[in-house]
Amino acid sequence: MMTKVKTQGLVTDLMPNIKLMQAAGHFLFNYHSDNSGMSMLLRKVYSSVHAVLIVVNYVCMAINMAQYSDEVNELTANTITVLFFAHSVIKLLFFALNSKSFYRTLAIWNQSNSHPLFTESDARYHQLALTKMRRLLYCICGVTVLSVASWVTLTFFGESVRFIANKETNETMTEPAPRLPLKAWYPFNTMSGTMYIAAFALQIYWLLFSMAIANLLDVMFCSWLIFACEQLQHLKAIMKPLMELSASLDTYRPNTAELFRASSTEKSEKVPDPVDLDIRGIYSTQQDFGITLRGAGGKLQTFGQPTPNNPNGLTQKQEMLARSAIKYWVERHKHVVRLVASIGDTYGTALLFHMLISTITLTLLAYQATKIDGVNVYAFSTLGYLTYTLGQVFHFCIFGNRLIEESSSVMEAAYSCQWYDGSEEAKTFVQIVCQQCQKAMSISGAKFFTVSLDLFASVLGAVVTYFMVLVQLK
Amino acid sequence: KYSVFVAFAPHFKALARVAYFKIVSKDESNAKRMLYELYRFMMWFFILLYNIQHLIRVIQVRHSTEQLVDTLFILLTTLNCLGKQVAFNARSGRIHKIIETIQESTFAPTKPYHLDLLKKNAVSMSQILSFYQCGCLTCAALWTIFPFINRTRGREVTFTGYLPFDTSVTSTFYLALAYMSVLITIQAFGHVTMDCTIVAFYAQAKVQIKMLRYNLEHFMDADEENIRIDTQITGTNYEQNTHKVNTNDIIIMTQKRLTNHVDHYEKIASFVKEVESIFSEAMIVQFFAMAWVICMTVYKIASLSILSVEFISMAMYLGCMLGQLFIYCYFGTELKVESEFICQSVYCGDWLSLSPSFRRKLLVFMTYCSKPLALRTAYIIPMCLDTYIAVLKSSYSLFTFLNRN
Numbered sequence: 001m002m003t004k005v006k007t008q009g010l011v012t013d014l015m016p017n018i019k020l021m022q023a024a025g026h027f028l029f030n031y032h033s034d035n036s037g038m039s040m041l042l043r044k045v046y047s048s049v050h051a052v053l054i055v056v057n058y059v060c061m062a063i064n065m066a067q068y069s070d071e072v073n074e075l076t077a078n079t080i081t082v083l084f085f086a087h088s089v090i091k092l093l094f095f096a097l098n099s100k101s102f103y104r105t106l107a108i109w110n111q112s113n114s115h116p117l118f119t120e121s122d123a124r125y126h127q128l129a130l131t132k133m134r135r136l137l138y139c140i141c142g143v144t145v146l147s148v149a150s151w152v153t154l155t156f157f158g159e160s161v162r163f164i165a166n167k168e169t170n171e172t173m174t175e176p177a178p179r180l181p182l183k184a185w186y187p188f189n190t191m192s193g194t195m196y197i198a199a200f201a202l203q204i205y206w207l208l209f210s211m212a213i214a215n216l217l218d219v220m221f222c223s224w225l226i227f228a229c230e231q232l233q234h235l236k237a238i239m240k241p242l243m244e245l246s247a248s249l250d251t252y253r254p255n256t257a258e259l260f261r262a263s264s265t266e267k268s269e270k271v272p273d274p275v276d277l278d279i280r281g282i283y284s285t286q287q288d289f290g291i292t293l294r295g296a297g298g299k300l301q302t303f304g305q306p307t308p309n310n311p312n313g314l315t316q317k318q319e320m321l322a323r324s325a326i327k328y329w330v331e332r333h334k335h336v337v338r339l340v341a342s343i344g345d346t347y348g349t350a351l352l353f354h355m356l357i358s359t360i361t362l363t364l365l366a367y368q369a370t371k372i373d374g375v376n377v378y379a380f381s382t383l384g385y386l387t388y389t390l391g392q393v394f395h396f397c398i399f400g401n402r403l404i405e406e407s408s409s410v411m412e413a414a415y416s417c418q419w420y421d422g423s424e425e426a427k428t429f430v431q432i433v434c435q436q437c438q439k440a441m442s443i444s445g446a447k448f449f450t451v452s453l454d455l456f457a458s459v460l461g462a463v464v465t466y467f468m469v470l471v472q473l474k
Numbered sequence: 475k476y477s478v479f480v481a482f483a484p485h486f487k488a489l490a491r492v493a494y495f496k497i498v499s500k501d502e503s504n505a506k507r508m509l510y511e512l513y514r515f516m517m518w519f520f521i522l523l524y525n526i527q528h529l530i531r532v533i534q535v536r537h538s539t540e541q542l543v544d545t546l547f548i549l550l551t552t553l554n555c556l557g558k559q560v561a562f563n564a565r566s567g568r569i570h571k572i573i574e575t576i577q578e579s580t581f582a583p584t585k586p587y588h589l590d591l592l593k594k595n596a597v598s599m600s601q602i603l604s605f606y607q608c609g610c611l612t613c614a615a616l617w618t619i620f621p622f623i624n625r626t627r628g629r630e631v632t633f634t635g636y637l638p639f640d641t642s643v644t645s646t647f648y649l650a651l652a653y654m655s656v657l658i659t660i661q662a663f664g665h666v667t668m669d670c671t672i673v674a675f676y677a678q679a680k681v682q683i684k685m686l687r688y689n690l691e692h693f694m695d696a697d698e699e700n701i702r703i704d705t706q707i708t709g710t711n712y713e714q715n716t717h718k719v720n721t722n723d724i725i726i727m728t729q730k731r732l733t734n735h736v737d738h739y740e741k742i743a744s745f746v747k748e749v750e751s752i753f754s755e756a757m758i759v760q761f762f763a764m765a766w767v768i769c770m771t772v773y774k775i776a777s778l779s780i781l782s783v784e785f786i787s788m789a790m791y792l793g794c795m796l797g798q799l800f801i802y803c804y805f806g807t808e809l810k811v812e813s814e815f816i817c818q819s820v821y822c823g824d825w826l827s828l829s830p831s832f833r834r835k836l837l838v839f840m841t842y843c844s845k846p847l848a849l850r851t852a853y854i855i856p857m858c859l860d861t862y863i864a865v866l867k868s869s870y871s872l873f874t875f876l877n878r879n
Contacts, residue, residue: 327826334822424830432833435840436821439814447807448859 007031009109010227013130017137017220024212025050027096030103050209051092057206058082058089060184067185071165071172073371076364078183080385083361087354087392088210091217094350101346105224108339115328117245117321118238125237129230133223140219140395141212147388148207154384155181158377181207218395221347225399225443228343231336232406235329236413242329243417245322246426326429333410333433340403340441351396351445355455361389362459366466370474390463393456400443400451407441476589478581479573481596481678484603485671492664493517495562497573517660521559524657525552527635534636543770545634547791548658550763555665557759562668565752572675572748580741581682588685595681602801603670610662613794618655620787669798675749676805676849682742683812683847689735690816693823694728728832736839739816746809746847757851767795768869776876799862806849806857816843 007015011031022028027047029040065078095102114122160179163172177183178190181203190199365386372379411434419430443451490496493514528549535541562569575581583589621631625647633654639646771792778785817840825836849857 330826337818337822428830428833428837429826431837432821432825432840435837435844436817438844439817444811447811448863 009112010106010224011110013133013227014106014220014223016134017216017223020137020141020212021216021220024209024216025054026092026213026216027051027099028102029099051096053202054092054206054210054213055089057182057184057202058085058210060186061085061182064183064185068162068164068183070167071163073172074163076368080361080364080368081182083357083364084385084389085210086357087214090353090357091214091350094353095217098346098349102220105339105342105346108342109227109335112335113328113331115325117241117325118234118328121234121238125230125234128233129227132226132230136222136226137219140215143391144208144211144215147211147384148204150384151181151207152204154377154380155179214392217350218392221343221350222396222399224339224343225403228336228340228441229399229402229406231332231339232410235333235336236406236410238329239410239413240417242325243419243422243426243430245325246423246429247418247421323425326426330429330433333436337441340407340443344443348444348446351443351451352448355393355445355449355459358389358393359459359462362386362463363466365389366463367470369467370470386463390460393459396451397453397456400455401453404440404442404450404452408437411437476583476592478576478583478592478678481592481599482573482576482671482674484600485667485674488603488607488667489562489664489671492660492667494559494664494668495566495569497570520657521552521556521661524635524654524661525549525556527637528552530636531634541632543774546770547767548634550767551665552658552661554760554763555661555668558668558672558753558756559664561753561756568748568752572745572752575741575745576678578741580738581678583685585688587688591681591684591688595677599670599674599677602673603667606666606670606797606801607663609794609797610666611659613790614655614659614662616787616790617658618651620783621651666798669801672749672753673801673805676746676809679742679746679749679847680805680809680812682738682745683809683816686735686738686742687812687816687819689731689738690819691822693731693735693820693825694827695824728828732832732835732839739839739843743847746849750849754852757857761851761855764795764799768792768865769872771795772869772873773876776873796866799865802857803859803862807859810846810848810858813843813847 011018015031018028018031022043025047029043029047032039032043061078061082065075065082068078069075156179159174160177161174162177162183164175165171166173176191178196178199180190180196180199184203186195186199188195188199190196365382368382369386372382414430414433414437419427422430445451449455486495486497493510494517496510496514528545531545532542532549535545583592621633624631630642631647633650635654637650639650771788775785775788775792778788820836820840820843825833828836851857855861
């Protein structure tokens with residue numbers, strides 16, 4: 001019987017995505033409940049069969065492109081299609097070669113720290129992340145199915161021809177071609193009959209699965225980013241209660257009226273009690289004068305001293321709670337930093353390949369778009385390709401951008417809480433966190449570019465520029 | 475004991491072989507040194523002669539664009555190479571000082587992870603050097619074969635350098651061909667080795683930053699003297715299991731570690747600045763030569779058909795130029811990216827167990843390290859992959875524009 005596979009962390013959150021990826025034929029063999037040799041073999045066979053079918057059909061399309069490369073329009077259209085589906089083949093291969101890296105990233109959040117004060121906030125933001133990830137998955141699945149449906153529908157409109165260049169007269173003629181969603185070379189005649197239906201069915205399957213392969217991997221990447229962003233939101237949300245908690249660590253509550261008295265005459269520095277020596281010696285409060293004129297946060301809690309010496313009446317337990325809360329915050333932030341670094345290492349190269357191919361595709365599409373002369377099949381298909389390609393780029397740019405914004409806004413959260421009431425420890429904590437957050441956490445495509453909305457804007461700008469220039473040159 | 479200089483050994487050996495630069499060792503006999511000086515003088519003489527020949531020819535054919543472009547290709551590349559050679563020789567004192575810095579104790583590995591990093595770096599540097607050397611020797615061989623093939627096909631072959639005698643006679647032709655190809659092979663080899671050496675300096679800086687980052691992330695870890703620092707919050711006591719030392723030693727130890735790291739970073743930053751300043755003029759020459767060559771190549775390629783021999787040789791030449799620019803930009807970016815993460819490494823260390831006063835010291839360090847080590851050419855052009863992509867984009871736009879016209 002299939003027992004529920006025990007998963008934790010990110011794997012639990014991303015289980016639907018993982019299951020869909022396994023169904024689509026990715027080489028994802030972990031996270032099954034039943035790991036016997038037979039079922040493993042079956043799964044490997046399943047993935048290999050999908051891989052073979054996808055690559056073989058892709059090669060057939062490439063052969064078709066090479067066959068009819070004389071006529072410019074035909075060549076351009078076929079090149080765009082071939083490049084469009086290069087994403088799927090590359091992503092399939094990339095996952096197969098890099099699956100260890102993916103498993104490592106998925107396992108990063110298996111152990112996470114917790115603190116009794118913040119479990120409620122943690123759970124709330126985790127649930128938010130989960131909702132967003134699910135919503136994204138459904139949205140992208142819907143878009144994929146819609147794209148395949150509209151592609152198949154569009155096949156039945158217009159005349160199914162291909163352009164041939166007449167060698168003698170140098171003009172373009174049309175010759176009839178099979179009415180299939182994709183132009184590909186098959187070893188059998190697909191003009192009509194059972195072979196035609198078989199080829200049609202194969203192509204529908206192929207369209208669905210190759211689009212699913214490419215999109216599901218992108219969805220996984222964006223889900224990781226959503227998770228990281230929600231963790232940062234959680235950290236920002238608990239900053240204020242954290243500072244209030246650590247403010248109570250402060251032994252001196254200044255009298256407000258006293259604060260604003262002219263204190264220029266008070267030159268004598270407040271020498272701390274010599275008994276304040278920290279016997280551990282990791283730090284000694286003798287060096288911690290601070291602004292002790294008004295005593296604001298100048299003195300640390302003494303340790304190893306009996307409680308009656310404690311002016312604020314805090315118990316040791318409360319002090320420990322405050323200190324451990326800061327520790328929780330910092331450890332959680334470091335964990336998020338590790339997660340983002342791992343995501344960048346895992347997926348950066350795939351993003352680089354994606355952007356490379358998308359750039360070439362968009363250049364060709366800009367050229368194709370200049371030839372649109374009316375509301376016909378050509379216009380719809382060109383605009384469809386354009387929207388889909390730009391949409392793919394937009395998809396990961398927007399989540400990359402959100403990560404950058406969230407990670408740099410942690411500094412604002414740190415500033416907006418009452419850090420000036422905090423203890424010395426809390427204030428240096430705020431300082432170090434602010435210094436760290438000045439460099440925003442970002443995902444880079446193998447150091448060539450940063451994934452942000454700037455990238456999308458530059459891509460869109462380039463496409464529009466090319467289009468305008470080409471229209472002028474016509 | 476692992477010497478950091480191992481990563482540079484193949485580079486300087488190759489440079490010495492073509493008399494471009496030699497690390498002077500104390501225990502060489504006078505006779506050997508004299509011989510080597512003679513060898514160097516001869517190399518310089520022939521290289522300068524080669525360049526002057528090409529310069530004369532440029533003036534000779536200044537009215538014929540086709541031949542002018544052909545000669546300028548070679549001349550600009552060799553001038554580029556000459557610029558770097560002059561930098562290596564005129565500033566050899568500073569280069570020796572840098573080599574000494576590399577061999578100092580600050581840069582030496584102190585942990586097994588460091589050793590691992592340095593070894594990997596040495597391997598990849600020698601791999602890059604061999605790759606580029608093979609590439610340049612292949613290109614030089616092809617450059618030699620093409621006139622030979624053209625000659626056997628009966629086409630007229632003009633050399634790109636000024637020669638005072640007629641080259642249509644077979645014996646003088648072969649003599650001239652041998653002379654030209656030997657010199658250009660030597661220059662190409664030296665050029666590529668110099669590029670790889672400069673890049674190896676930057677790669678070494680990057681590896682040092684990686685080592686520093688590792689040290690910072692393990693700032694509060696136990697060190698070699700087996701002093702364990704266990705901080706445990708039980709109640710309000712930090713319990714400390716120390717074997718023989720008391721609290722004062724721990725303060726001294728953490729202070730010493732911080733001093734070492736600050737010193738390490740200071741040395742790395744000044745090392746990078748020094749390398750950048752030694753080769754700054756050579757980089758300017760390289761940049762201008764490259765820009766010019768790319769424009770001319772693109773201009774020439776746009777008018778050629780795809781499968782002609784000339785197109786292939788032009789495309790290969792363009793590929794070499796872009797490959798040369800690529801390693802500079804790539805390692806410049808690697809260095810910059812690595813240095814941006816130093817601040818994060820301090821954060822990922824265990825600063826929570828340090829006192830607020832010590833944290834303030836760390837904070838000064840973090841603030842200083844937040845400025846990345848970004849390399850620049852000619853003070854305005856950053857040496858990073860963005861520049862490379864901009865160069866690619868502009869040459870592609872130029873190509874498209876010229877093609878359509």
